[in-house]
Amino acid sequence: MAVVEGGFKALDEKSLIEYIRTTPVLSSLLGNDPEDLTIKEVGDGNLNFVYIVTSPSGGSFVIKQAVPYIRCIGESWPMTKERAYYEALTLKEHGRLCPAHVPEVYHFDRPLSLIAMCYLKPPHIILRKGLIVGIEYPLLAEHLSEYMARTLFFTSLLYHSTTDHKREVAEYCGNVDLCRLTEQVVFSDPYKVSQYNHWTSPYLDDDAEAIREDDELKVEVAGLKSMFCERAQALIHGDLHTGSIMVTTESTQVIDPEFAFYGPMGFDIGALLGNLILAFFSQDGHAGNEIDRDAYKQWILKTIEDIWNFFYRKFISFWNEHKNGKGEAYLFDIYKKPELWLLVQKKYMKDLFHDSLGFGAAKMIRRIVGVAHVEDFESITDAKRRAYCEHRALEFAKLLLKERRRFNTIEEIIVAIKESP
Amino acid sequence: MAVVEGGFKALDEKSLIEYIRTTPVLSSLLGNDPEDLTIKEVGDGNLNFVYIVTSPSGGSFVIKQAVPYIRCIGESWPMTKERAYYEALTLKEHGRLCPAHVPEVYHFDRPLSLIAMCYLKPPHIILRKGLIVGIEYPLLAEHLSEYMARTLFFTSLLYHSTTDHKREVAEYCGNVDLCRLTEQVVFSDPYKVSQYNHWTSPYLDDDAEAIREDDELKVEVAGLKSMFCERAQALIHGDLHTGSIMVTTESTQVIDPEFAFYGPMGFDIGALLGNLILAFFSQDGHAGNEIDRDAYKQWILKTIEDIWNFFYRKFISFWNEHKNGKGEAYLFDIYKKPELWLLVQKKYMKDLFHDSLGFGAAKMIRRIVGVAHVEDFESITDAKRRAYCEHRALEFAKLLLKERRRFNTIEEIIVAIKESP
Ligand SMILES: Nc1ncnc2c1ncn2[C@@H]1O[C@H](COP(=O)(O)OP(=O)(O)O)[C@@H](O)[C@H]1O
Ligand SMILES: Nc1ncnc2c1ncn2[C@@H]1O[C@H](COP(=O)(O)OP(=O)(O)O)[C@@H](O)[C@H]1O
Numbered sequence A, B: 001m002a003v004v005e006g007g008f009k010a011l012d013e014k015s016l017i018e019y020i021r022t023t024p025v026l027s028s029l030l031g032n033d034p035e036d037l038t039i040k041e042v043g044d045g046n047l048n049f050v051y052i053v054t055s056p057s058g059g060s061f062v063i064k065q066a067v068p069y070i071r072c073i074g075e076s077w078p079m080t081k082e083r084a085y086y087e088a089l090t091l092k093e094h095g096r097l098c099p100a101h102v103p104e105v106y107h108f109d110r111p112l113s114l115i116a117m118c119y120l121k122p123p124h125i126i127l128r129k130g131l132i133v134g135i136e137y138p139l140l141a142e143h144l145s146e147y148m149a150r151t152l153f154f155t156s157l158l159y160h161s162t163t164d165h166k167r168e169v170a171e172y173c174g175n176v177d178l179c180r181l182t183e184q185v186v187f188s189d190p191y192k193v194s195q196y197n198h199w200t201s202p203y204l205d206d207d208a209e210a211i212r213e214d215d216e217l218k219v220e221v222a223g224l225k226s227m228f229c230e231r232a233q234a235l236i237h238g239d240l241h242t243g244s245i246m247v248t249t250e251s252t253q254v255i256d257p258e259f260a261f262y263g264p265m266g267f268d269i270g271a272l273l274g275n276l277i278l279a280f281f282s283q284d285g286h287a288g289n290e291i292d293r294d295a296y297k298q299w300i301l302k303t304i305e306d307i308w309n310f311f312y313r314k315f316i317s318f319w320n321e322h323k324n325g326k327g328e329a330y331l332f333d334i335y336k337k338p339e340l341w342l343l344v345q346k347k348y349m350k351d352l353f354h355d356s357l358g359f360g361a362a363k364m365i366r367r368i369v370g371v372a373h374v375e376d377f378e379s380i381t382d383a384k385r386r387a388y389c390e391h392r393a394l395e396f397a398k399l400l401l402k403e404r405r406r407f408n409t410i411e412e413i414i415v416a417i418k419e420s421p
């Protein structure tokens, strides 16, 4: 049944056909042949409805519609459908900055909270699913470091004038409800008793309690939460886990930036690294008699290492390239002495590294003891084995969150992951 | 001559009388007796025009009008007159939070960028002038700590919900041109060659150059500048020096928040402490045969000490009082264990202390080698003697900026000031 409210109407397959027929930009994408459309709802995400639309003539697109609640919970957890506006805005802006890794937006209908975008055809699959079955993506680190370096650098004050920056910051303040959701599910609920929290019980009951009782951990989380709420460093994706990335061995596409806002860069980098570390710790749950995951674990670690190192190199190279631009943060005139230029860049990247490790760790923790878990672990059917993998990931995340400042390079992180008990 | 542009008209004494006559809220404040008004332009600030309006019946108010340029430089440095909008908004908001120390706004005319507010009658004078002549204000620390604790606490995420916070942050993003001015004159120009910089030459030529060549200092300044640009911690006054405060021995009133925006709290606290430290170092330039400033220097130091300590106590007490409110940053449910509660508060205040010292030092430096100097030093007519005072202040500011993290209490700062060579 369609919900109608202020011009909004939740579409179903039938009303979607009618919508496409009467929307020229969409029907023309299908060769004006909207009679024999195939429509398939594929939304496996947490929040929205996603339809793949294809026509016999070969035309296709994806329709994503936000509804005024959280899909996986139901109408009992209302959530503004205006998130679709910020998603469309960000797909366009990140797409402008990095067209190779962001699907093109064809159409946005604000009253309907509906986005039509490029259909990422098979063999594109969600990266998380590829990681679970053990597929190597040789270009993944190259592509994702490029995406992050471009989207983060070019929306930061290293490139923006203050005027451009504040205008964009103000615009994205409107996506506050999605920020609040993150504040709650990432930075608050896992550290207190909350009705939505769950974990692999009874095995992790003590682990969950230990997190709620870990003062040092909670002090660190408070610092990260304040940074998330206060620091408008760049236009971040806001939900950059391995379920927001679609891949083939040649292509890497970032979808689903509905949580986007001006926040700390480390939140995106950390989301990605943290979810790859979760993938790493889940591998022992997938290894079996026939499949040995040792080589694959090495590939994941190498990918983590490359993502940061490639990101670092690309980000610095954009910075050098635009050192005489209108970016307000480090005026070249002040910092041009070569050793000083190197020094401020090193410091910037060191702080960003530590932010990323902190946010990454927080994202790991919330996926194990919070409301929304990850398929990497959920697909391990044996609960005891799953709990073992989760426990190791949790211990590593706690260490990372508390001691991140003593790590100087991503290689040291890789060593720590390998040595984790 | 009046400049007319989009409903704007720079008023003079004559057109101001006409304006008052035709604006009921104003004429009624004067007992509807606008015939024998006395109008006196008293603007001694850098940016705007200020008129004191009094009537024979005893009614009075102050009219402040922004013009579309920086008054002390002239029309060659344009500056949005919309600053008056943010000043009025902030006078009202800070006035609501701390009515005892903010003059009441009677009327705001946006097209004219004109604010009518309470006239702070004699013996109110600008605090900076009182500090120059050596007047003690026994309630100053009490009042200013109250003003800062109230305005900063109640506009931070310790009190605000995220929703309230982001709405306000977005609104104040519009005051970007004033933020840009601060970025330039506080965080950039003093650290490079700039046409507007000046200093007591030739005595401080080497000092000015040393600042431009001090890599460690410039790294620290970059961090503070980014914090200023990115961190929406609270609604700060943005220009809280001793020239933005009017005082009598009983009353303390904060005026001129045209630079207000959501920024780091330490910028306000630092502006105040830094300007008091400047006042301290200027005293030796005012001391003479007849006047001994030793006792007065002690009073300034005690005031600095009290401001921070009283602020600390009041801020923490607001935090405790509202621990169960809608403030998003530290949910009581997570941090309620008494020793943890103390720990997070201590950490928060320690970080704020270090931010304040850093910003305070930056504000000191810019007043000695940047575009806008302070009367504390400018009124020392003997250039060599002035340079000596400025040099000591500059050396202390550099130390503070670079080594602020090794200071744990304000008492340690006082000792360092006293021991400064
Ligand atoms: N452009 C696209 N091309 C192909 N499949 C897509 C596309 N966008 C989304 N999907 C599919 O829909 C699923 C849910 O999309 P997503 O944007 O993540 O929605 P949610 O916001 O609900 O998480 C994805 O996991 C993916 O399988
Ligand atoms: N409400 C007031 N009552 C009395 N005098 C005032 C008042 N507001 C401003 N003044 C006088 O006008 C001067 C300039 O005001 P200010 O608001 O600081 O302007 P500017 O923004 O140009 O610095 C102050 O230094 C003070 O002497």
Ligand SMILES: [Mg+2]
Binding pocket: A045, A046, A243, A244, A256
């Ligand atoms: Mg998704």
Ligand SMILES: [Mg+2]
Binding pocket: A099, A100, A101, A102, A103, A104
């Ligand atoms: Mg593309």
Ligand SMILES: [Mg+2]
Binding pocket: A045, A046, A047, A239, A256, A258
């Ligand atoms: Mg989503």
Ligand SMILES: [Mg+2]
Binding pocket: B045, B046, B243, B244, B256
């Ligand atoms: Mg002023």
Ligand SMILES: [Mg+2]
Binding pocket: B045, B046, B047, B239, B256, B258
């Ligand atoms: Mg002013």
